[in-house]
Amino acid sequence: MSQFQEKTQIIRIERLTTDIIRLTLESSRIVSTAKPGQFVMIRTGNGKDPLLRRPFSISQIANGKYFQILFKVVGRGTALLAHCREGESLSVLGPLGSGFRIHSNGPNCLVGGGMGIAPLLFLGKTMARQCSAPPLVVLGARNREELAPLVDDFAELGLSVHPATDDGSFGHHGLVTDVLKNLGLGDDCMTYVCGPHLMMTAVHLFCKDRGYGCQVSMETAMACGMGACLGCIVPLEEGGYGHACSDGPVFDAKELLWEVK
Amino acid sequence: MGSEMKDVDLRVSIGSLNLKNPVMTASGTFGYAREFEPYVNLNRLGGVVVKGISLEPRAGNPPPRIVETSCGMLNAIGLENVGVERFISEKMESLQGIDVPVLVNILGDTLDEYREIAKCLNGVPGVAGIEVNISCPNVKKGGVAFGTVPEMAASVTTAVKENSSVPVIVKLSPNVTDITLIARAVEDAGADAVSLINTLIGMAIDHRSRRPQLANVIGGLSGPAIKPVALRMVYQVAQAVSIPVIGIGGIESTEDVLEFMLAGATAVQIGTANFVNPRASEEAVDGLARYVAEQEMDSIRELIGGLILS
Ligand SMILES: Cc1cc2nc3c(=O)[nH]c(=O)nc-3n(C[C@H](O)[C@H](O)[C@H](O)COP(=O)(O)OP(=O)(O)OC[C@H]3O[C@@H](n4cnc5c(N)ncnc54)[C@H](O)[C@@H]3O)c2cc1C
Ligand SMILES: Cc1cc2nc3c(=O)[nH]c(=O)nc-3n(C[C@H](O)[C@H](O)[C@H](O)COP(=O)(O)O)c2cc1C
Numbered sequence: 020m021s022q023f024q025e026k027t028q029i030i031r032i033e034r035l036t037t038d039i040i041r042l043t044l045e046s047s048r049i050v051s052t053a054k055p056g057q058f059v060m061i062r063t064g065n066g067k068d069p070l071l072r073r074p075f076s077i078s079q080i081a082n083g084k085y086f087q088i089l090f091k092v093v094g095r096g097t098a099l100l101a102h103c104r105e106g107e108s109l110s111v112l113g114p115l116g117s118g119f120r121i122h123s124n125g126p127n128c129l130v131g132g133g134m135g136i137a138p139l140l141f142l143g144k145t146m147a148r149q150c151s152a153p154p155l156v157v158l159g160a161r162n163r164e165e166l167a168p169l170v171d172d173f174a175e176l177g178l179s180v181h182p183a184t185d186d187g188s189f190g191h192h193g194l195v196t197d198v199l200k201n202l203g204l205g206d207d208c209m210t211y212v213c214g215p216h217l218m219m220t221a222v223h224l225f226c227k228d229r230g231y232g233c234q235v236s237m238e239t240a241m242a243c244g245m246g247a248c249l250g251c252i253v254p255l256e257e258g259g260y261g262h263a264c265s266d267g268p269v270f271d272a273k274e275l276l277w278e279v280k
Numbered sequence: 281m282g283s284e285m286k287d288v289d290l291r292v293s294i295g296s297l298n299l300k301n302p303v304m305t306a307s308g309t310f311g312y313a314r315e316f317e318p319y320v321n322l323n324r325l326g327g328v329v330v331k332g333i334s335l336e337p338r339a340g341n342p343p344p345r346i347v348e349t350s351c352g353m354l355n356a357i358g359l360e361n362v363g364v365e366r367f368i369s370e371k372m373e374s375l376q377g378i379d380v381p382v383l384v385n386i387l388g389d390t391l392d393e394y395r396e397i398a399k400c401l402n403g404v405p406g407v408a409g410i411e412v413n414i415s416c417p418n419v420k421k422g423g424v425a426f427g428t429v430p431e432m433a434a435s436v437t438t439a440v441k442e443n444s445s446v447p448v449i450v451k452l453s454p455n456v457t458d459i460t461l462i463a464r465a466v467e468d469a470g471a472d473a474v475s476l477i478n479t480l481i482g483m484a485i486d487h488r489s490r491r492p493q494l495a496n497v498i499g500g501l502s503g504p505a506i507k508p509v510a511l512r513m514v515y516q517v518a519q520a521v522s523i524p525v526i527g528i529g530g531i532e533s534t535e536d537v538l539e540f541m542l543a544g545a546t547a548v549q550i551g552t553a554n555f556v557n558p559r560a561s562e563e564a565v566d567g568l569a570r571y572v573a574e575q576e577m578d579s580i581r582e583l584i585g586g587l588i589l590s
């Protein structure tokens with residue numbers, strides 16, 4: 020198994036909005052084995068509080084030694100990370116989990132919401148290189164401020180993006196599923212989805228209805244990220260639970276139990 | 281570590297079980313050990329205790345199962361495990377070839393279950409010892425935890441002891457009024473050692489949603505937050521019994537290990553710290569070797585119960 024615990028240096032900090040931040044970190048070992056959809060566990064402080072590492076998707080790799088994470092400040096751990104400075108080091112464990120299974124021939128569609136967009140950038144870049152056709156990309160967020168910088172990243176890869184915002188300030192006014200319905204996806208389409216649970220549920224139902232494949236990246240509380248604590252469960256269709264850190268975070272949506280209200 | 285450490289004597293014994301050093305890993309925090317191979321040279325550890333095993337497989341509790349609290353975490357995993365049969369055929373099999381004692385943590389709902397699982401494990405190659413988790417509710421006695429009543433703790437001990445040819449360690453629950461009473465009861469019933477503490481029962485509430493943060497409502501507290509309680513209990517139990525005591529609770533560093541040994545522990549287990557630093561156990565072994573060398577001690581055993589009170 021190629022997983023590492025490393026002190027990684029913060030090379031660059033970019034504040035995309037007041038509370039969305041991108042960190043560029045250096046570790047050639049982590050980068051050498053990282054696959055799209057995998058994540059890292061990061062210690063946000065040196066003390067005993069907050070105690071546990073926090074999981075973040077690998078959002079981009081570059082030059083064989085840099086990787087990026089993209090995160091939103093939602094609590095204490097992410098607030099501490101937001102106060103880091105360039106040149107400081109962070110303890111990182113990774114790469115962890117199973118990645119997306121890339122469908123290299125069929126039509127592919129990436130669907131991201133909010134910070135769930137993070138892993139899709141790495142995936143989109145990999146697909147642009149590996150696949151016969153570039154993927155379609157549908158991204159949703161609350162407003163233009165949050166979405167525009169992320170759309171730019173995909174545009175730089177030469178991928179065309181269909182944006183949607185809750186307030187209509189950028190792209191479609193409404194949900195990513197509205198956009199998906201109007202895209203005319205091919206019959207054997209595979210979707211790769213990461214975002215809020217409600218969004219993933221809606222995309223899963225849409226894909227099930229149309230007979231499309233659907234891979235989802237699940238977010239749960241995690242203590243270890245490596246299959247040891249058994250805290251990170253997701254209910255399975257067949258009964259019992261899968262473990263988001265080791266069986267996932269990417270699952271075939273059909274294998275999961277979705278609570279549909 | 282460098283070759284200069286070779287002669288440092290870190291060996292300790294738990295009954296007939298001889299350990300290279302006092303540092304083990306705690307049940308439920310180290311998976312089935314192989315998960316930690318990317319980070320740890322397992323052969324350098326004193327022992328590993330694997331995830332608690334029951335007679336039948338258990339799916340465990342619904343999510344959320346874990347929540348972080350101040351300097352610690354609460355868990356209500358609900359003892360998810362593959363059951364003893366698959367444990368023996370898959371997990372023990374995968375542990376063949378590592379040069380470190382594997383202790384199997386067992387649990388049950390009834391006395392019979394403890395007895396049965398001990399029988400299943402008896403003679404299985406690679407099982408160096410049994411650790412009995414008595415913090416489980418006794419379904420035949422209205423769900424009162426085995427570990428909270430001295431007589432029940434003693435009968436579990438006897439049931440397992442009668443069916444095991446390897447050392448039996450009884451893991452004590454801290455959720456009792458006087459832990460020394462339970463410790464003495466299991467010693468009298470034939471336990472080869474006691475390990476303590478299991479998690480302290482706690483709770484976390486989200487005031488915004490007005491809901492408990494764990495689906496199970498209550499869970500077990502672990503991590504640095506519980507270390508002072510664990511140290512106190514190890515200290516008290518070490519004075520109350522003459523069998524070896526294994527200290528557990530909030531141990532993260534070499535310094536923590538030294539403190540537990542001074543309080544009377546012969547060995548220790550590292551739990552939650554593995555999640556934060558998967559190398560915590562091996563680093564503690566390195567640290568102990570350095571300490572014994574620097575202090576020019578003949579053996580780490582000199583430290584056990586060496587607390588200076590006046
Ligand atoms: C596999 C995986 C990959 C992830 N990738 C990313 C990523 O690329 N970028 C990213 O920003 N986040 C990502 N997350 C989520 C991220 O781990 C959490 O946002 C982070 O742990 C929060 O830590 P904290 O200490 O700031 O918040 P905490 O103090 O732990 O929580 C503060 C409050 O925020 C709530 N909260 C926790 N997580 C979220 C969330 N995601 N959104 C909204 N509220 C939340 C909590 O319920 C709590 O009320 C990922 C999670 C997983 C499991
Ligand atoms: C996620 C988790 C799972 C655990 N599972 C078990 C178990 O199966 N059996 C057991 O006897 N103790 C179990 N424990 C308790 C630990 O082995 C240990 O006694 C306790 O966590 C205190 O040590 P610590 O503070 O170093 O973690 C578990 C603890 C945690 C955090």
Ligand code: FES
Pocket residue numbers: 240241242243244245246247248249250251262263264265
């Ligand atoms: S986070 Fe610990 S097992 Fe998945």
